[in-house]
Amino acid sequence: MTSNLRRRHLFMWIGILVILPVLMILAIINIPKFPVNDQLVEIASSNKGAVLKTAITDNVELKLIEAASKKILEIQILQPLKASSATVHILNDDLSKGDFIGQISAKGIYKFPIEKEINGISIFDHIKGEEITKIQF
Amino acid sequence: MITVINSILTILGIYFGIGLLFGIYFFLAGARKIDPIINDSKWTVRLLLVPGAVATWPFLISKLFKTEKQ
Amino acid sequence: MGLDYQTILWNKHKKVYDKLILAFMLMYLLVFAGLTFTFNAQTTIETLIIRAFGTLAVIMLHIILAIGPISRLNTSFLPLLYNRRHLGVSMFLAAAVHGVFSMIQFHTLGNVNPVYSIFTSNLDYTSLTNFPFQVLGFVALIILFFMAATSHDFWLKNLSPSVWKKLHMMVYVAYALIILHVFLGAFQQETSPFTIGFLSIGFVTIVSLHLIAGFNEVKTDTKKSEKDESNWLYVCRTGEIEEDRAKIFTVDKERVAIFKYEGKLSAIHNVCKHQGGPLGEGKIVDGCITCPWHGYQYLPGNGQSPPPFTEKVATYELKLVKDKIYLNPEAFPEGTEVKPVNC
Structure with missing residues (x-):
């Protein structure tokens, strides 16, 4: 190799070193984030109520719980959802995506306060803009 | 966006289309004109070289024209 | 070096390397399939093929990219460098299987052309997170096709080494x-x-290897050497060069190989005309400097390939003061006869 070629190789790698991580970090930063509901912690700590409705699928278990005259939607993710950004919405009567409830990510239990009557949920991938699954009670 | 994609794919299609035609010519006659040493090798060598001719045809055509002129 | 072109350049060593490559690929695919069926039994055969060949190609690409800097850092890896071509073509074939199966799996269901579908099924080109990643793979596969298709000595010669490189x-x-x-x-x-x-581990490893090797080379390139009163550069003592071997010396960022053979010393430019191989890492075989990469040969006295070959490299003048070798930094035109110095 000539010194010119050696220099070109080195510059290429310095370029790759800078550009790739920047793009990766920007991609991670750009995952849509939604505000976490403040009431969550409070309700979650005081929840031992009656289970009103349940529903279960291969990867999600749903429970509607009533405690201290408040309704709580408990979502347990049994299998990891293969999506970087999943949001939960109320399922309308016509099975379309309704009001936003909250965001879920890894395996685990999520609890959200619910104010109105609910027949099911729609889990939505906000990066791709498509529904992952819908679950009805 | 769609127009950009359409034009890129059309160019790509034309490039490889011409490349394929040139590849056939290369196998039959072009390889010998570009490098006469290939005459000493079996036809399988030329067949193996066809994908390269499909990929680099603009360069090879200009090379063929230069050798014609000389 | 041979005069005619062969379908695939095979010798005893290359055959062993190729068998190892094939064995590695088959082993990997089998282990991948075994693990998938054990832990994720619902996986379809198409998905398995796509993932197995895709990951195989990525691993092979990492190995290929590591070979260059590793063999510059440690010369015992050089045989891998000389046999990199077949590994590259095999990697392209694995990537092509991944690409073709992905195209069949995801893009042949509709009534649009599958290639068109790759580019248009997700139009989120302005998003960083949801960028259509398949387009990136497609473009990479086209580049790899260009490289694999021209991986033959015919192309190296006829596209010219600089275009090829x-x-x-x-x-x-x-x-x-x-x-x-x-x-x-x-x-x-x-x-x-x-x-x-x-x-991430792969990325950090590859980039570090290349940067370490690259900066090492910069250090060698910018090394200043001692001059005598007529501006000739001090190279080393005659005893430091082994018989039929060379010392590589940097002159004005370019490398010169000083060979010792039959009680004589000759200096030529270190870069082989064929593919830029380092002549100074080669040996003198049958009186000719032989490039370690592909066996191209040059006569030490004039830097010319023996007839019927026509390659020529620049030559340099040497002088000996006691046992100290000095080199004139001004190169002679390629193929100039220079009388060897007796030592």
Whole structure:
């Protein structure tokens, strides 16, 4: 190799070193984030109520719980959802995506306060803009 | 966006289309004109070289024209 | 070096390397299939093929990219460098299987042309997170096709070594595209921390190897050497060069190989005309300097390939003061006869 070629190789790698991580970090930063509901912690700590409705699928278990005259939607993710950004919405009567409830990510239990009557949920991938699954009670 | 994609794919299609035609010519006659040493090798060598001719045809055509002129 | 072109350049060593490559590929595919069926039994055969060949190609690309800097850091890896071509073509074939099966699986269901579908099924080109990652893989595969298709001595000669080298340096662009393809794909399809973790380890390893080797070379290139009163540069003592071997010496950022043979010393430019191989790492075989990469030969006295070959490299003048070798930094035109110095 000539010194010119050696220099070109080195510059290429310095370029790759800078550009790739920047793009990766920007991609991670750009995952849509939604505000976490403040009431969550409070309700979650005081929840031992009656289970009103349940529903279960291969990867999600749903429970509607009533405690201290408040309704709580408990979502347990049994299998990891293969999506970087999943949001939960109320399922309308016509099975379309309704009001936003909250965001879920890894395996685990999520609890959200619910104010109105609910027949099911729609889990939505906000990066791709498509529904992952819908679950009805 | 769609127009950009359409034009890129059309160019790509034309490039490889011409490349394929040139590849056939290369196998039959072009390889010998570009490098006469290939005459000493079996036809399988030329067949193996066809994908390269499909990929680099603009360069090879200009090379063929230069050798014609000389 | 041979006069005629062969379908595939095989010798005893290359056959052993190729068998090892094939064995590695088959082993990997079998282990991948075994693990998939054990832990994820619902996987379809198409998905298995796509993932197995895709990951295989990525691993092979990492190995290929590591060979260059590793063999510059440690010369015992040089045999791998000389046999890199077949590994590269095999990697392209694995990537092509991945690409073709992905295209069949995801893009032949509709009534549009599958290639068109790759580009238009997701039009989120302005998004960083949801960028259509398959397009990146497609472009990388086209680059790898150009490289694999021209991986033959015929192309090296007829495209000219400099065009060929430029074309093959596109592997870095392909590497960047593939890393982003895997990263975004892993991101959009499944959020497995393993994929991202392995990818990061691979990235850091490859980039570090190249930067360490690259900066080492810069250090060698800029080394200043001692001059005598007539501006000739001090190289080393005659005893420091082994018989039939060379000492590589840097002159004005370019490398010169000073060979010792039959009680004589000769200096020629270190870069082989064929593919830029380091002549000074080669040996004198049958009275000719023989390039370690592909066996191109040059006569030490004039830097010319023996007839019927026509390659020529620049020559340099040497002088001996006691046992100290000095070199005139002004190169002679390529192929100039220079009388060897007796030592």
